[in-house]
Amino acid sequence: MASLLCPVCKNTLLKNEKSLSCAAGHNFDLARQGYVNLMRGGGTKKGHGDDRLMVRARTAFLEGGHYGCLADRVAKLASEHVQDGDCVLDVGCGEGYYSCRVKQELERAGKRVDLCGVDISREALIAFSHRTKDATLAVASVSSLPFGDASVHLLLNLFAPQSNEEFLRVLAPGGTLLCVFPLEEHLFGLKRAVYDRPYENPPPDYAPEGFSLLHREDVRKTLVLNSEEDIRNLFFMTPYYYKTSREDQDKLLSLSQLETPIAFGIFLYEKL
Numbered sequence: 175m176a177s178l179l180c181p182v183c184k185n186t187l188l189k190n191e192k193s194l195s196c197a198a199g200h201n202f203d204l205a206r207q208g209y210v211n212l213m214r215g216g217g218t219k220k221g222h223g224d225d226r227l228m229v230r231a232r233t234a235f236l237e238g239g240h241y242g243c244l245a246d247r248v249a250k251l252a253s254e255h256v257q258d259g260d261c262v263l264d265v266g267c268g269e270g271y272y273s274c275r276v277k278q279e280l281e282r283a284g285k286r287v288d289l290c291g292v293d294i295s296r297e298a299l300i301a302f303s304h305r306t307k308d309a310t311l312a313v314a315s316v317s318s319l320p321f322g323d324a325s326v327h328l329l330l331n332l333f334a335p336q337s338n339e340e341f342l343r344v345l346a347p348g349g350t351l352l353c354v355f356p357l358e359e360h361l362f363g364l365k366r367a368v369y370d371r372p373y374e375n376p377p378p379d380y381a382p383e384g385f386s387l388l389h390r391e392d393v394r395k396t397l398v399l400n401s402e403e404d405i406r407n408l409f410f411m412t413p414y415y416y417k418t419s420r421e422d423q424d425k426l427l428s429l430s431q432l433e434t435p436i437a438f439g440i441f442l443y444e445k446l
């Protein structure tokens with residue numbers, strides 16, 4: 175398994191029975207579900223990271239296969255850039271839907287990897303631990319990754335904040351950064367159902383320093399949701415739900431069918 179670093183002194187954390195500790199005596203409890211909280215100040219506070227409602231909604235929605243077209247392409251592309259024994263880190267991993275697909279795809283190709291995930295949401299990591307016990311999971315920020323320099327071979331970032339400096343630090347030379355961004359029309363049908371004047375997303379504008387672009391592709395599909403539950407879950411997993419008035423929320427929650435484009439840009443970069 176990949177080693178985690180102490181967030182205080184950056185020494186390697188060693189596993190004890192129910193905790194991780196470093197040589198300087200900093201100690202972090204291992205949760206019963208297997209993740210460790212490395213956020214200073216106790217980690218997830220109220221409103222910090224995805225709450226339970228959002229995680230449950232997203233888990234149910236993703237399990238329904240609605241974003242399967244994206245997961246398939248991410249898994250396929252990732253598998254082309256990973257060797258047996260490599261370390262794969264998913265930043266802002268959520269409940270691990272995409273990274274577990276990557277791991278499965280790699281295992282099908284006979285490659286075993288160290289899968290690591292960080293997220294600021296404990297709820298998301300608990301859901302991740304239900305998917306697999308074979309992953310190193312930590313509550314940590316994208317801007318302070320608890321991994322050693324040049325220790326990661328593939329870094330996955332689907333919809334999480336960027337932290338170029340940290341990504342360059344943890345990636346090995348020649349390592350791969352796979353990012354996914356929502357494209358302009360992503361979820362426009364949902365926005366149109368909620369807002370009087372919906373706006374398209376800005377186009378992805380990301381040119382990370384120290385990387386060269388290896389590949390870009392777009393994944394587009396029209397999603398047709400025929401159940402109130404699917405519509406509700408999609409809405410709850412987006413930021414729109416949390417930014418929308420009760421009146422506008424009710425507009426969407428009263429629908430029995432929703433048609434919307436989904437559109438993702440996949441960008442693969444190589445660390446120079």
Ligand SMILES: [Zn+2]
Binds near residue numbers: 181183185198199
């Ligand atoms: Zn320490």
